[in-house]
Amino acid sequence: MKFKLVPEAPEALGFVADAQAAVPLVPGSEDDCCARLMRRLGLRSRDVARTWLTFLRALDLAEETEDGFKRLRADPTPAYLREQFLTGVYGAGDVADALLAADAEGKSDPDRESDPDEANGLAADEAFAVFVDRVPNWERYRTDDWESVWRERVERHLAWFVLLDLAERRGDAYAATDRLRELRERADNDG
Known part of the structure; x- marks a missing residue:
């Protein structure tokens, strides 16, 4: 599946790792995950946080389960992010x-x-x-x-x-x- 939502590019790729780390390992609701992203990354709105959550799914750094969203343990190296961006983003x-x-x-x-x-x-x-x-x-x-x-x-x-x-x-x-x-x-x- 490919995802359409793409956030504004940050200043540095390290921001992607920070966003991934903000998603819990134990599944949480979309509201909880967006609140964590906003709090930890200083995102300005829930919509921006939701875009990041969707984008992390496109990069195969997070997934949605029956119980909510959770972080995947993939290492967001530049090479990994390039491959995932090209294959996971519509x-x-x-x-x-x-x-x-x-x-x-x-x-x-x-x-x-x-x-x-x-x-x-x-x-x-x-x-x-x-x-x-x-x-x-x-x-x-x-x-x-x-x-x-x-x-x-x-x-x-x-x-x-x-x-x-x-x-x-x-x-x-x-x-x-x-x-x-x-x-x-x-x-x-x-x-």
Whole structure:
């Protein structure tokens, strides 16, 4: 199962380990887990805490059981988080594909001669344009501003890609890193 909710990327990956540690080992209710996340991490609202709880499930660092939510004992190393982000977060693979396609078209080559007004990489709006067809139909009817909701999600994906060293920021654009290329090549060879 893939999860859609992605929180704002923190300043450092260590925050993910702190969030995981805030989830109890003994299952607790969603309300209890959100309260713990808010208290331990200083999150500003229950909605933000719930987003983090869902995101931890996407990263396979927490799970929902019949008795509530509990922490899993996985070690949130950068390599582990990269793999889990790409496989557990809805749309992350599509954003990765868009970055790699821009790379294949030469848009991400830092040495290429380009128009100074043209971004060197993939802009967030371009990533959203590639992704927009993947937005589920029911999400489009759920709210009038679904495009802004999903545009923000794609922007958050890109921020996480940078934090996870899967992309680098170049001005207003993003470019795939060697690490992303290696992960995708390995996945293609394994699949």
